[in-house]
Amino acid sequence: MxxxxxxxxxxxxxxxxxxxxxxxxxxxxxxxxxxxPEHTLAAPSTVVATLFGMIRSGELPSNLLVSFGRAALGLGIGVALGVALGLVAGLSRQGEVLVDPLMQIKRTIPVVALAPLFIVWFGIGETPKVLLIAFAAMFPLYLNLYNGIRGVDKRLVEGALSFGLNRWQLVVHVILPGALPSLLVGLRYSLTISIVMLVIAEQINASAGLGFLVNNARDFMRTDIIVVCLMVYALLGLGADLLVRIVETRALAWRPKLVEA
Missing domain, CATH: 1.20.5 (Single alpha-helices involved in coiled-coils or other helix-helix interfaces)
Incomplete structure (x- = not known):
């Protein structure tokens, strides 16, 4: 069988x-x-040749490193804020009253619409690019962690209290492990959104990075370079999702599988 x-x-x-x-x-x-036509969309063979040429020249690796740094920094800030706010709102009624209304207001504001305001505030350097990514990545972490904490089975909490666990022990040994699956789902969403926002953010006067390559290629109608950069963006997203899946498999090894192979 x-x-x-x-x-x-x-x-x-x-x-x-x-x-x-x-x-x-x-x-x-x-x-x-x-x-x-070539100016409409380059052939796959041309795209592959361009890809290897950009790798050999160092043009693609150097710009990829810049984009990766932006995405990683923005994602790190967004994850830290999302987790912190999710803990505050999820573990405390007072925290929920304070934090959740602001986060719901934030949810209704398209992040892209904040780009002009961020440019006015922070200029056209790296800061608005990183903050756009962080702002977009924050909410999925917050929402999933908040719902995960509030969705922990009350019987587990009551059982833990009956064994004499104090509040700190209850949070560390019962509530956070119970909310971990939701947190990892939020992390996967945040990773995806961070790549999408990276594409948008790098359209803001980028002097290096994949967005810089795309803008230059657009000006010279180099569709082969544009397709190469789109492929790299896609691979970044797939790689990030795979990394979270590996973490999820190891961290949630205790969770029973619904279907066995």
């Missing part, structure tokens, strides 16, 4: 590659035949 399930899963995995490969073949054929 297990062998049959494994074979079926392998066949399904192979079949999922059919449509992407077919799309690439049709794209290449359309580009080579002139159906898709």
């Amino acid at each position: 297990n062998r049959h399930s494994s074979s079926a899963a392998s066949a399904l995995l192979r079949s999922r590659w059919v449509s992407p490969v077919l799309l690439l073949v049709l794209w290449e054929a359309a580009s080579r035949s002139g159906l898709i």
Whole structure:
């Protein structure tokens, strides 16, 4: 039974590659035949050649490092604020009254709409780029941690209190572990949003980074470079999500699986 399930899963995995490969073949054929002009969208072969050329020249790694630094710093600030505010609102009624209304107001404001205001306040340097990412990444952490804390089974809390745990021990050994799955879900959302906001933030007068490459490529109609940068953005998002999945697998090893292979 297990062998049959494994074979079926392998066949399904192979079949999922059919449509992407077919799309690439049709794209290449359309580009080579002139159906898709080079200035509209470069062929996959051209994109791959450009990718390796940018790696060899060091242009892509150096700009990727700048973008990664922006995303990591903004995400770190957003995660720290989101977790801190989620703990305050989730663990205290007074904290909820103080924090949650402000966070709900923040939720209704599109982060992109704050870009002009951040430019007025902080100029066009690195600060508004990092703060836009942090501001966008903060809310998913806050909301999921807050809901995770409030969703902890009351019977677990009552049982822990009956064993004589004080408030600090209750939080550390019962409430936070119970809220950890929600926190990790929020972290995955925050990672995704941070990559999206990185793309937007790097349109603000960037002098280095993937957004800088995209802006220059747009001016010179280099669609191959634009596609390369889009691929890198996508890989950053996939890599970040994979990292959280690995952490989730290890941190939540105690959680029973719904379906066994």
